[in-house]
Amino acid sequence: MSLAALRASVRRVGAVAPAARASRTGLRNPAFRRFSTEAPQTPKKTSNTVLFGALGVAAVGGVAFWVYASNSDSAREAGSAVRSGVQSAKAATNFTPSKEDYQKVYNRIAEIMETAADKGYDDGSYGPIFLRLAWHASGTYDKETNTGGSNYATMRFEPEAKHGANNGLHIARDLLETVKQEFPWISYGDLWTLAGVAAIQEEGGPKIPWRPGRIDGFETQCTPDGRLPDGSKGADHIRAIFYRMGFNDQEIVALIGGHALGRCHRDRSGFEGPWTFSPTSVTNEFYRLLLNEKWVWKKWDGPKQLEDKTTHSLMMLPTDYALVQDKEFKKWVKAYAEDEQLWFKDFSAALSKLFELGVPESQFVTREPWILKSTDEQEQK
Structure with a gap:
């Protein structure tokens, strides 16, 4: 067992009430955490980041100046429509970063989760706040109007960031911004939901099927306050x-x-x-x-x-x-x-569904969701 895995194991076992420890010892073995088989590996693309950027430039070229030079709501909405079309086109041609690229992002998120112990944050992990960010970024979906959800990552903007239910989530967004700088090709919606996946899998939970394809929207697409649960209600x-x-x-x-x-x-x-x-x-x-x-x-x-x-x-x-x-x-x-x-x-299925709310099916880069490996699984090779 690696030092990182040993630290995580000791932290988890030490925090559990004595009566519950023995019954869960076996379940923490990675062999007991698998609920889906590995999806087929996507072939590695050449120069993914360069190709990713080139496609975006080519597809948006005809309207880019108007969209990004204008401050009008219609221009910004048109920008999102164009970007959604670009993402759909990339997904249709399989012209996207590979599964291995997203695994690297996952691994970086997992590394950051562990730094909480050194910084004295809460109970020694950023996992819980990463899960909360992914949950709140996705749980704004309204099926009647088909608005909200994880597609546009609108919590980046002040109106939604200041909703009462999102208090404190700037901590998670700021931490994940360092990952965004390292992997600039990933959208915020994909980054945040992938962090939620990592939080569950690295803390001993089930595998969470996940697939990329979300795009970043504009402030005009922020959802109204009140769409997330109020803990004081019935x-x-x-x-x-x-x-x-x-x-x-x-x-x-x-x-x-x-x-x-x-x-x-x-x-x-x-x-x-x-x-x-x-x-x-x-x-x-x-x-x-x-x-x-x-x-x-x-x-x-x-x-x-x-x-x-x-x-x-x-x-x-x-x-x-x-x-x-x-x-x-x-x-x-x-x-x-x-x-x-x-x-x-049941939790795995429901959480995977939650993280995909608001994302058009055509934007996803794969028909079947991926199962990314936990750091424990990768170290056992």
Whole structure:
């Protein structure tokens, strides 16, 4: 085992409650994390970055001056339409960076995740905030208007960056900007969602099928505030938010299980604390605790949230607690609490779907999503 893998393993095991450690030791072995076979390798292209830029120049040439010299909304929207067409054309001709190129980006993201321990950030990983960035960049999708989602990476712009639900995500965007500088050919939407994939896979979770093809849009394509979940609400709110994106009850519960990773910060959301004893490890402990622990309302000067009666060190949001108060949601909480592999499978499918919301099928560079390798898998060669 590499030193990096050993550090990650020690960090994860040390943070887990004693009663839960033994049952999950085997699951952290990379051999138990695979849920899809490798997609066929895409042939390596020659001078991908140069060809990538040349195609963009050639395709946009006829309208480039008008689009980029004009400040009008129509010009900017036309620019996005042109760029979407360019991406679709590249995908149709397979004229894009290869899978190996995206694996290099993934690896760089994984390296940055580990630097959090040296910088004393949270629980020693940037994985949770990378996942939150990918989630919030994708979860703005509205199926009725076909707006929002991960395609345009509009959180780069002030209107969306300042939405209350996105407080603190500048940390993740700034960290990933260094990756963007190193790999300038990747779009922000692809970069951010790939960071979400890396967060799950590097922290012991399931494989997340992913494929590139998102393009960068303009400020006029920012979504209105209020499209992301409000942690202070109940079951009706949860359904309204997720049904708008096109998810059903089972997918809703599976996605909210992502709270296994990370914690809340009072200076961002107003809430405070981790959901589990192992906030840098992807497990089904969120469901087990939610279902079996005694939860009481926290007495403090912050917003309403719950804490575990036993240690007073964990928290649950009202939206989390609603999952065991609603009959249809609760049956899935029980199922995932009892079977971590079932949750891994359903979570992987739902998260992959979430990350693709708002992206035209023609833009994707591959029909079948890729399974990128974790750093552990690459080191075992």
